[in-house]
Amino acid sequence: MASLARIAFSRALRPASSARLSPAWAARRTYSTPFNGTTGSSQQSARNLAAEALAQKTGHTPTQPTAPKGKNKPSKIEKTPTSPAVYALYALLGITTVGLAYNVGCPYPDEEGIEDAKKHPDESFFAGYIRRAEERYHAARDKMANPIWDKLLPDPLPAPYQQPYTLVINLDNTLIHSTWDKDHGWRVAKRPGAEYFLAYLFQHYEIVIFTTQTADTAMRILEKLDPYQYAPYRLYRESTRYIDGKHVKDLSHLNRDLSKVIIMDSNPDAYALQPENSIAMKPWTGDASDTELVGMIPFLETLALTEVDDVRIPLAKFRGKNIPVEFAKWEEDLKEQMRLQWEEEQKSKKGKGFGIFRVGGQQQEQPPVPMFEMQRQQFQEHFMRTHKAVEEEAAENLKRQKELESKLKSMKISVWDIMTKGGPDPAALAALAAETDAPAEKAPQAAEAKP
C-alpha cells in the first residue's frame, strides 16, 4: 500500500511533458488518503510525506500541527485573567457561609450557655450543634406562629374606669359581612344592631374586637363601624396564634383574668384553645332581619350585673342552646319562683296578726322582681337619655381631631424647626389647637348670649 502511495506521489511530481502525454490521467491526482484503507503508521508516514511535499512547495517547514477541530477547537475569544476582586468575593462568600454555619449551632452565649451546658453535660460538640440548630429553628418558627406580643392588651385601667368583665368579639360574620361583586368590589354590611350592641355593652364590658383580618383592611372597617371607640382595643391577624394552618385567638395572652373574659365568635377555630369562655354564634350572612346579636344583650348584661365570679359557669350552663330564647325562659322561671315565694310569704304574713312584726310597715302590692332586672331598667333609661348627647360630643371631638390633623398636614414645617425643636414649632402647634377649639367655645357663648 505504501508503495502504491509512493508511486502515486512520484507520478504527481512528473514534469509537465509527461502530463501532456496522458493529460486526463495525469490530471486525476490519485493521492491515497488515510481514509480509504490505510491504518496507523501508514497514516503517519503519509502525513510525513505530505509534510515534506508542503515544505518543498512553500519553502519552510511548518512547525505547528493544525489546530483541533470540532469540540476541541480553541475559542477565538481571548480570556481575560480573573481579577483579584472575584477571588475576594469568593473568599467573602466562603467566610460568610462558614460564619453562618457556626452561628446556627454555636453554644448559647452567657448565662444561657452555662445552663445549657449543665442540662446536657456529656454531649459531644457535634450532637450539641445539631440539637442547638434544631432548637433555634423551632424557636424561629414559633416566633412567626405566636402572637406578636406576649401581652396583647395593656394593663387594666385604674379603678373607676376599668370594667370587671371583658368581651372579645369577632368581626367577620359576627358584626359584619363582606361580599364581592364585579361592579362594586368589596362591600361590607353591618349586622342589624351592631352599633347599638357596642354602645350599650360599653357600659358593662371592656369590649375588644379581635379579628383574623389584617390590620390594613380591618382598621378601615372599624373606623366606620365604631368611630367613637366603644371598643377601644382592636386586635388583628398578627395577634392570633397560627396552629395547623388555622388562626386561633389565644385568650391567655390577653393580659386579663380568664374567669372574666367572654369570647363571641362565629368560627369555632377561633376559640379552640379556650372553648369554656366562648359563646358560639351562628355566622351572619347578610340577613337584614337577624336579631341574634341584639338578643344576646340581656344575657350579657345580666352576667355583668349579677357580678358572677367566674363567667365560665353560666356559659357552660347555656352551651349548645339558643341563648336569647333559653335565657328568657330562665328569667321567666326565676321570676315565677320569686312570685310563688312572695305569694307564700304574703299568705303567711296575713296569717300573723301582730302589726309590730310586719317588717317595713308596708304591704307590698306587687311581686318582687330580681335585682338585676331593676338595674337593667335603670341602665336602659340612662342609656336612652344620655346616649345621644354622648355620641354628639364624641362626634364633635372626632371632627375637631380630623380638622387638626388636616391643618397639621397643610402646615409648613421648616427643616430648621425639625433640627432644633424636634418637630413642628410648638407655639404654632398650640396656636393651631387653640384655633380649632375656639370655634367650639364661641358656639356655646353665642348660645348663651342669645336667650
Added chain:
Amino acid sequence: MPRSSDHSRDPCPYVIFSDLGASFAMGAIGGGVWYGIKGAKNSPRGERFPGALVSLKARAPVLGGNFAVWGGLFSTFDCGMKGIRQKEDPWNSIAAGFFTGGVLAARGGPKVAITSAAIGGVFLAVIEGLGIVFTRAFADQNRPMMPQLPDIAPPASQ
C-alpha cells in the same frame, strides 16, 4: 361569601385579570425606564430623546408582556391551588411559583424545566417569607394603647 379572606385583593377567578394587568404595568413601566435610559445612552447627542423613545417603544411592551405572562400564569396556578386545597396558605403561592417556572421553561426539556421551577419556587418562598416578616415588623404600630384617662368618661356602671 367569597372564599378569599384577603380583602385587599379581588377573589379568585377575577384576581387573575388584576394580576395580569398589574404585572404588565410593572413590566411596561420598568421597561420604559430601563430601555429609555439605554436608548438615550446609545444615541448621538442631540438625538437622545428620539433614541430613547424608539428604544422604549420597541422593547418596553415586550417586557411588559413577559411580566404579564409570568404574573397571569402565577395567579392562575395560585387560584388553582387554593381551589384544590381549600386552604389559604403561603404554600399555595410557593407551589404556584414552582409550576409557573416549570411551565415557562418547558420547551427546554425536563431538566431545564425543573431547574426553572425550583428557582421560581424559591423566589416565591422568599417573597412570602419577607412578606410575613414585614407584616409583623410593621404590626408594632397597631399595638393597643391604654386610652388617655381624662378623655374617656367613666362608664355609667360605676
